[in-house]
Amino acid sequence: MAQCDKAPEPATIAANAARVSTFDERFPSTQFGDRFPSPAEGFQLHSPADFAPRAAQERPVRTQMASLEPQASASQARRDELTTLVSMKSSAFPYFGNNPASDTPFLDVSNGERRGHRSLSGRVYWQDQTYNDSRVLVHVPENFDVRKPGVIVVFFHGNGATLERDVRDRQLVPRQISDSGVNAVLLAPQLAVDAADSSAGKFWRPDGFKRFMDEAAVNLARLTGDGSATEAFARMPIVIVGYSGGFLPAAFSLDTGGVTDRIRGVVLLDAVYGQLDKFAGWIARNRSGFFVSSYTHATARHDRELISMLRDKGIAVSEDIDHPLRPGSVVFVETPEGVTHRDYVTSAWTRDPIRDVLTKMAAAEPPIRIAAGRPSSANR
Numbered sequence: 001m002a003q004c005d006k007a008p009e010p011a012t013i014a015a016n017a018a019r020v021s022t023f024d025e026r027f028p029s030t031q032f033g034d035r036f037p038s039p040a041e042g043f044q045l046h047s048p049a050d051f052a053p054r055a056a057q058e059r060p061v062r063t064q065m066a067s068l069e070p071q072a073s074a075s076q077a078r079r080d081e082l083t084t085l086v087s088m089k090s091s092a093f094p095y096f097g098n099n100p101a102s103d104t105p106f107l108d109v110s111n112g113e114r115r116g117h118r119s120l121s122g123r124v125y126w127q128d129q130t131y132n133d134s135r136v137l138v139h140v141p142e143n144f145d146v147r148k149p150g151v152i153v154v155f156f157h158g159n160g161a162t163l164e165r166d167v168r169d170r171q172l173v174p175r176q177i178s179d180s181g182v183n184a185v186l187l188a189p190q191l192a193v194d195a196a197d198s199s200a201g202k203f204w205r206p207d208g209f210k211r212f213m214d215e216a217a218v219n220l221a222r223l224t225g226d227g228s229a230t231e232a233f234a235r236m237p238i239v240i241v242g243y244s245g246g247f248l249p250a251a252f253s254l255d256t257g258g259v260t261d262r263i264r265g266v267v268l269l270d271a272v273y274g275q276l277d278k279f280a281g282w283i284a285r286n287r288s289g290f291f292v293s294s295y296t297h298a299t300a301r302h303d304r305e306l307i308s309m310l311r312d313k314g315i316a317v318s319e320d321i322d323h324p325l326r327p328g329s330v331v332f333v334e335t336p337e338g339v340t341h342r343d344y345v346t347s348a349w350t351r352d353p354i355r356d357v358l359t360k361m362a363a364a365e366p367p368i369r370i371a372a373g374r375p376s377s378a379n380r
Contacts, residue, residue, distance in 0.1 A: 082140040083174050086219050090211040091189045092201030093131040100204050130195045137163040139174035139186035146229045150183035151237050158244025159196050171345035180358035187216050198245035200252050209257025239265040241354055243345050251275035254282040267357050268293040270344045272302040280309045283330060290329040294348045298341055307332055321349055324364040
């Protein structure tokens with residue numbers, strides 16, 4: 001789906017028997033600092049000021065909630081907003097395993113020593129170009145305070161995307177996090193690079209999402225300058241946002257990811273292309289969190305099927321998102337004609353839907369439970 005303007009291909013994808021000789025070659029060491037592209041890479045660069053939160057007069061009116069809203073005092077030292085790229089061993093790629101749906105190699109094409117994956121359309125994507133980027137976009141708003149209750153937003157992007165050009169610059173996901181005012185940080189792993197492919201990579205593996213969140217806790221603590229904050233980040237509740245082809249890593253993270261006790265909310269943005277049983281199962285097992293699916297005609301059939309599955313389980317479903325997101329909220333919103341799939345992350349039922357969800361979560365009474373227990377390896 002070039003530029004995310006078509007439905008992603010079904011994920012009957014598979015993984016490769018090829019191995020790299022050493023662990024360090026397969027998984028590069030963690031790197032910090034900006035990894036944004038040069039002007040020669042062909043898309044517009046921005047200065048740090050472009051990604052600052054909107055001016056106060058442009059910010060949405062927010063309902064105050066002590067447990068989530070940033071509450072820095074005038075005397076508290078302000079930290080600069082941080083938006084950077086970090087290489088993580090547990091991110092989706094590189095991946096040398098199998099697709100659990102077929103138990104066949106993912107990298108199933110070879111050309112000399114080069115390995116690739118053949119999609120259902122017959123197109124070959126090469127591992128060194130499409131499945132070799134272990135970077136994660138990390139965003140920490142300037143007012144984020146790890147000492148206060150907060151939330152980690154994990155964003156799974158759609159097909160035909162890169163972190164810089166799409167997630168950061170076009171979809172403005174970091175800015176939406178800052179503009180919400182919620183005490184939140186962002187993690188957005190690079191999936192298949194600029195390809196019509198929804199593969200989940202390491203998120204297919206049991207406990208793969210837990211390994212990702214455990215490594216992220218260490219990185220977040222180091223990036224925020226407080227190495228002692230690792231345990232706080234390792235307990236922090238999670239909201240998963242999946243857009244378009246991001247449905248597949250989202251579904252496996254919910255089903256076998258290993259940290260469902262920390263997930264307080266799921267937001268699908270025109271993303272119900274399959275795995276309905278996994279989404280329905282998570283909703284049925286987790287009645288203290290919230291679930292939102294907003295959709296165009298592209299996914300309407302699957303969304304309506306999921307609504308029917310939930311109602312058969314006796315779970316109430318709302319089609320109105322104009323209220324705070326309370327514990328147990330299950331909301332489906334069909335957006336009107338004229339709302340495009342490609343622009344859905346910035347314009348769905350409202351402008352900046354990720355910001356809107358976070359503010360509605362913060363406004364809920366009773367609030368979404370955001371205090372997590374000690375880290376657990378069990379998938380509950």
